Amino acid sequence: MTDLEERTRPTRTEAVLARDAEHRSGLWDPDVVFVRGDGAVVVDAEGREYLDCMAGIAVASVGHGNARLARAIADQAERLIVCPQNLGNDTRTAFVERLFRHVPPPLNRVFLCNSGSEANEAALKWARVATGRRRFVAAKRGFSGRTLGVLPMTWEPKYREPFAPLGMEVTFVRYNDVDELRAAVDEETAAVLLEPVQGEGGIHAADPEYLRAARDITERTGAVLVFDEIQCGVGRTGTFLASEAYGVSADIVTLAKGLAGGVPIGAVLMTDAIAASMPKGGHGTTFGGNPLASAAALAVLEELDERGLMEHARAMGERLMQGIRGIGSERVREVRGRGLMIGVELKEKVAPVIAALRDAGVLTISGGATVIRFLPPLVITPAQVDEVVARVARVLAS
Numbered sequence: 001m002t003d004l005e006e007r008t009r010p011t012r013t014e015a016v017l018a019r020d021a022e023h024r025s026g027l028w029d030p031d032v033v034f035v036r037g038d039g040a041v042v043v044d045a046e047g048r049e050y051l052d053c054m055a056g057i058a059v060a061s062v063g064h065g066n067a068r069l070a071r072a073i074a075d076q077a078e079r080l081i082v083c084p085q086n087l088g089n090d091t092r093t094a095f096v097e098r099l100f101r102h103v104p105p106p107l108n109r110v111f112l113c114n115s116g117s118e119a120n121e122a123a124l125k126w127a128r129v130a131t132g133r134r135r136f137v138a139a140k141r142g143f144s145g146r147t148l149g150v151l152p153m154t155w156e157p158k159y160r161e162p163f164a165p166l167g168m169e170v171t172f173v174r175y176n177d178v179d180e181l182r183a184a185v186d187e188e189t190a191a192v193l194l195e196p197v198q199g200e201g202g203i204h205a206a207d208p209e210y211l212r213a214a215r216d217i218t219e220r221t222g223a224v225l226v227f228d229e230i231q232c233g234v235g236r237t238g239t240f241l242a243s244e245a246y247g248v249s250a251d252i253v254t255l256a257k258g259l260a261g262g263v264p265i266g267a268v269l270m271t272d273a274i275a276a277s278m279p280k281g282g283h284g285t286t287f288g289g290n291p292l293a294s295a296a297a298l299a300v301l302e303e304l305d306e307r308g309l310m311e312h313a314r315a316m317g318e319r320l321m322q323g324i325r326g327i328g329s330e331r332v333r334e335v336r337g338r339g340l341m342i343g344v345e346l347k348e349k350v351a352p353v354i355a356a357l358r359d360a361g362v363l364t365i366s367g368g369a370t371v372i373r374f375l376p377p378l379v380i381t382p383a384q385v386d387e388v389v390a391r392v393a394r395v396l397a398s
């Protein structure tokens with residue numbers, strides 16, 4: 001190869017993206033290619049390492065390249081991948097048993113599916129059939145998913161408006177405003193859906209009295225209370241369910257994202273009464289509860305328990321928040337969060353800062369225009385947290 005050829009040869013990144021461009025949906029325009037990971041580190045096609053504070057948006061709960069997870073998936077793939085939920089499966093049973101060690105009663109039942117949106121759609125169906133009602137209440141800044149069945153519950157107008165009318169009666173209330181919630185919920189409300197800690201909306205934790213009031217109001221009116229813990233659940237905030245820390249129990253809780261460490265999964269946890277309201281065959285899904293996802297989720301739960309990852313998430317979250325607060329940057333309005341679900345609100349738009357952080361080797365994601373979200377794998381180490389803080393400090397100083 002001549003010197004000129006060498007210099008003009010496309011990088012591995014360019015080569016992959018050029019091949020990819022022809023068939024892309026057009027929804028995104030990636031400019032980086034990741035090829036592997038280890039714990040809280042991911043590596044791109046040029047061999048550059050990044051501290052991953054995004055984790056595929058709260059998905060890589062037990063870290064990249066997790067040996068137990070990889071082994072569980074490989075072993076299960078060799079044994080049995082396919083087994084629908086109308087037939088029993090030993091791995092699914094082991095996973096569900098272990099799941100309910102972490103989920104307090106009266107949530108006794110689970111429907112397994114494949115994503116967060118699918119879990120929320122199922123929750124809405126159960127709420128409708130359990131109450132015979134069709135009106136819903138959701139929170140401003142809330143995010144419930146983008147499939148047509150849950151899109152009406154997602155607040156951000158830019159996600160909903162291109163597809164209007166959506167044909168569902170949804171009232172959006174101000175998050176953490178008890179009076180608005182009380183005024184919106186009545187005897188015609190099928191369900192109130194809330195994230196105990198809002199994720200996409202910019203990391204806002206519910207006030208304890210808000211969730212308690214939501215419980216009282218729904219009980220009084222006969223509406224179903226749904227907690228969407230798709231982003232905040234599975235140990236990320238330091239307890240298995242974020243709502244546990246509030247001492248408030250919902251009728252339905254939805255999980256997804258981190259539950260199987262990256263293998264697609266969704267779960268709808270519900271009370272006996274809610275479960276019993278659905279007619280036999282009233283809902284279903286082909287891949288839900290498949291042995292592969294079940295094996296992965298079981299491995300995630302073992303990792304959480306045996307490595308103490310929930311306590312670790314609490315400690316690392318505190319360290320990261322204190323560290324970023326300690327930078328004392330004038331550009332920061334607030335640092336907030338629970339465990340490893342952290343929002344850094346700036347006094348400016350965050351997109352250029354997120355790009356600069358990526359250049360500095362830290363992957364983050366926005367939560368609205370002015371919030372940087374930090375959602376690292378729960379296995380992030382103290383030294384990695386300190387390194388993230390050091391790089392954030394450098395970027396904010398520049």
Ligand SMILES: Cc1ncc(COP(=O)(O)O)c(C=O)c1O
Pocket residue numbers: 057115116117118120143144145146195199200228229230231232256257
């Ligand atoms: C709180 C919450 N609910 C629902 C969803 C939708 O999940 P999925 O993208 O798996 O459909 C998300 C995804 O970001 C979420 O954060």
